[in-house]
Amino acid sequence: MKLKLATLLIAGLATTQASADECGNITIAEMNWNSASLMANLDQFILNEGYGCSAELIPGDTMPTGASMIEKAQPDIAPEMWTNALKESLDKGVADKRLRYAGKALVDGGEEGFWVPSYMVEQYPELATIEGLKKHAKLFPHPEDSSTSAFYNCPAGWNCQISAGNLFKALNLADAGFTIVDPGSSAGLSGSIAKAYEREEAWFGYYWAPTAILGKYEMVKVDFGTGVDKDQYLNCVSKEGCESPEATMYPPSPVSTVVTEAFANREPALLDYLNNRGFTNTQMNELLAWMEDNQATGEDAMFYFLETYPETWKQWLPKEVADKVASAI
Amino acid sequence: MSDTSWLSEFPAMERADLRAIRKTLDGLYRDFSREYGEVIESIFDPLLSFLVWFEKLLLSTPWFIVLACCCGLVYAASRSWKLVVGCAVSLLLIGYFGMWDDTMRTLSIITVCTMLAIVLGIPIGIAMARSDRVQSVVTPMLDIMQTMPAFVYLIPVVMLLGIGKIPGLIAVIIYAIPPVIRLTNLGIRLVDTEVLEAATAFGASKKQRLFGVQLPLAMPTIMAGINQTIMMALSMVVIASMIGVKGLGQPVLKSITNQYFTLGLLNGFAIVALAILFDRASQAYAKRTQAHLGDLKHD
Numbered sequence: 001m002k003l004k005l006a007t008l009l010i011a012g013l014a015t016t017q018a019s020a021d022e023c024g025n026i027t028i029a030e031m032n033w034n035s036a037s038l039m040a041n042l043d044q045f046i047l048n049e050g051y052g053c054s055a056e057l058i059p060g061d062t063m064p065t066g067a068s069m070i071e072k073a074q075p076d077i078a079p080e081m082w083t084n085a086l087k088e089s090l091d092k093g094v095a096d097k098r099l100r101y102a103g104k105a106l107v108d109g110g111e112e113g114f115w116v117p118s119y120m121v122e123q124y125p126e127l128a129t130i131e132g133l134k135k136h137a138k139l140f141p142h143p144e145d146s147s148t149s150a151f152y153n154c155p156a157g158w159n160c161q162i163s164a165g166n167l168f169k170a171l172n173l174a175d176a177g178f179t180i181v182d183p184g185s186s187a188g189l190s191g192s193i194a195k196a197y198e199r200e201e202a203w204f205g206y207y208w209a210p211t212a213i214l215g216k217y218e219m220v221k222v223d224f225g226t227g228v229d230k231d232q233y234l235n236c237v238s239k240e241g242c243e244s245p246e247a248t249m250y251p252p253s254p255v256s257t258v259v260t261e262a263f264a265n266r267e268p269a270l271l272d273y274l275n276n277r278g279f280t281n282t283q284m285n286e287l288l289a290w291m292e293d294n295q296a297t298g299e300d301a302m303f304y305f306l307e308t309y310p311e312t313w314k315q316w317l318p319k320e321v322a323d324k325v326a327s328a329i
Numbered sequence: 330m331s332d333t334s335w336l337s338e339f340p341a342m343e344r345a346d347l348r349a350i351r352k353t354l355d356g357l358y359r360d361f362s363r364e365y366g367e368v369i370e371s372i373f374d375p376l377l378s379f380l381v382w383f384e385k386l387l388l389s390t391p392w393f394i395v396l397a398c399c400c401g402l403v404y405a406a407s408r409s410w411k412l413v414v415g416c417a418v419s420l421l422l423i424g425y426f427g428m429w430d431d432t433m434r435t436l437s438i439i440t441v442c443t444m445l446a447i448v449l450g451i452p453i454g455i456a457m458a459r460s461d462r463v464q465s466v467v468t469p470m471l472d473i474m475q476t477m478p479a480f481v482y483l484i485p486v487v488m489l490l491g492i493g494k495i496p497g498l499i500a501v502i503i504y505a506i507p508p509v510i511r512l513t514n515l516g517i518r519l520v521d522t523e524v525l526e527a528a529t530a531f532g533a534s535k536k537q538r539l540f541g542v543q544l545p546l547a548m549p550t551i552m553a554g555i556n557q558t559i560m561m562a563l564s565m566v567v568i569a570s571m572i573g574v575k576g577l578g579q580p581v582l583k584s585i586t587n588q589y590f591t592l593g594l595l596n597g598f599a600i601v602a603l604a605i606l607f608d609r610a611s612q613a614y615a616k617r618t619q620a621h622l623g624d625l626k627h628d
Contacts, residue, residue, distance in 0.1 A: 157586030185571040191487035
């Protein structure tokens with residue numbers, strides 16, 4: 001009897017061991033913006049249903065999650081990381097064998113730039129270029145000082161604050177009468193766009209896509225007339241304290257899935273999936289607009305995506321895993 | 330509903346209904362801000378220009394004059410040389426560490442916020458003390474103001490008024506005004522009924538009782554409320570800077586996102602230094618006026 005129990009116990013242990021070998025506990029960072037939340041929920045669902053993991057979402061944001069992944073190897077996966085935002089520490093983490101870049105979360109890369117609302121461009125077509133915009137600087141009064149014009153910059157402390165500030169200098173916007181308004185946070189920045197758009201007021205500033213805001217409010221990216229000079233961007237515009245920045249459009253910003261090195265070694269099958277998983281900007285904008293229209297959470301959007309676009313996500317998965325996911329929906 | 334799923338799961342509202350409610354309310358708010366936003370904004374315009382003017386004044390005045398004024402005010406309030414020296418040293422240190430401009434910006438908005446909070450708060454507190462009905466209405470509102478997470482109302486206010494000083498001021502006042510209201514109410518209610526009876530017996534009118542008896546006797550409690558209001562206003566500096574209020578909050582935010590802990594700490598200490606200065610000066614002022622009252626009582 002005792003022997004039997006013991007063998008049962010050992011057998012039981014062995015099976016749990018085996019399943020743990022297959023896929024154990026995994027933590028996924030769910031960032032606080034919509035597209036990343038959608039991806040985190042999607043990864044969780046596919047890992048749990050397709051690969052039999054027990055994946056758990058933990059709330060995060062670019063900076064704290066990045067720091068925690070480098071220092072503590074937790075969470076395992078950051079589904080959507082705008083790597084330019086903390087390029088130095090991420091590159092260092094990769095060099096120190098603590099992090100690994102998996103696939104591109106947004107295949108086309110993020111789109112950054114200076115934007116004006118489309119209703120303004122309809123009225124004054126020349127606002128679509130920076131030269132025309134400088135001529136019409138008076139259209140964009142500063143909320144606290146009507147003698148100057150307002151340029152809404154990227155939130156304090158973000159990397160884009162440096163690049164947008166350098167471009168502000170390179171484009172001589174100060175001579176045209178613009179001053180930089182620091183919105184303080186991304187919520188403040190998007191709030192200022194929403195306010196301007198609802199009342200058809202003037203707005204000119206930095207923003208990025210794909211985002212719910214640019215999915216919902218139609219904006220025109222201002223053309224600097226310079227094209228993209230990638231070297232200039234990497235070596236000067238994106239660096240703090242660059243002496244004489246020159247104007248360039250933003251190159252596509254890499255948006256990757258980042259995993260910890262330990263995870264990459266432990267779960268090669270999952271890494272394959274993460275390497276394959278990526279959205280185009282059109283697709284993501286469509287999903288974000290759907291989320292915004294329906295006030296959906298990342299989880300709702302995940303089901304919507306799985307149900308509406310099977311041909312997309314089935315490409316990312318081996319056949320048998322895809323079947324398991326499909327039957328679980 | 331023949332199944333028993335409500336036993337294991339909370340019988341929640343249908344998702345679609347909830348979504349409809351959320352969408353309708355959001356839409357209503359959007360329509361409201363589109364319709365009345367400009368009017369509401371123009372109501373606040375005089376306040377905004379005052380805020381801008383005051384900030385410019387503090388920034389453009391040479392630092393030593395501002396320093397002298399601050400020390401003078403501290404001395405006038407406290408009559409304590411120790412405090413004046415403390416004020417001078419902390420302001421000099423703030424300037425030495427390169428935080429002078431941001432500190433002036435914070436000082437200007439906090440001063441205006443506290444003044445407004447006091448001007449609005451004390452009458453409300455008096456009204457609460459005089460009527461139990463007013464008290465029963467205002468108290469839950471104060472509870473909401475103190476506990477509602479700031480971001481819940483911050484972004485709607487931004488949609489209405491844009492980013493910058495006015496929404497920041499509103500957020501700070503919403504958070505910081507409750508103590509002065511509560512403690513004014515409490516202070517007046519704690520005044521001995523016998524003292525009031527005596528005043529009535531001497532023929533004091535309602536107004537005389539309020540200004541001659543109740544408010545002076547409640548002063549220590551009211552001053553404690555004002556202190557708390559100042560402290561809470563300063564603690565909101567960082568939240569306010571999340572919607573574009575310039576000042577010490579912005580470097581704090583900036584350093585925290587980049588993990589520059591020392592920079593964050595320095596700016597944090599500058600906020601603390603301002604808070605302590607405000608607090609000690611007003612505290613000492615309260616003590617002096619109280620002592621003066623005490624003398625009167627013994628006469």
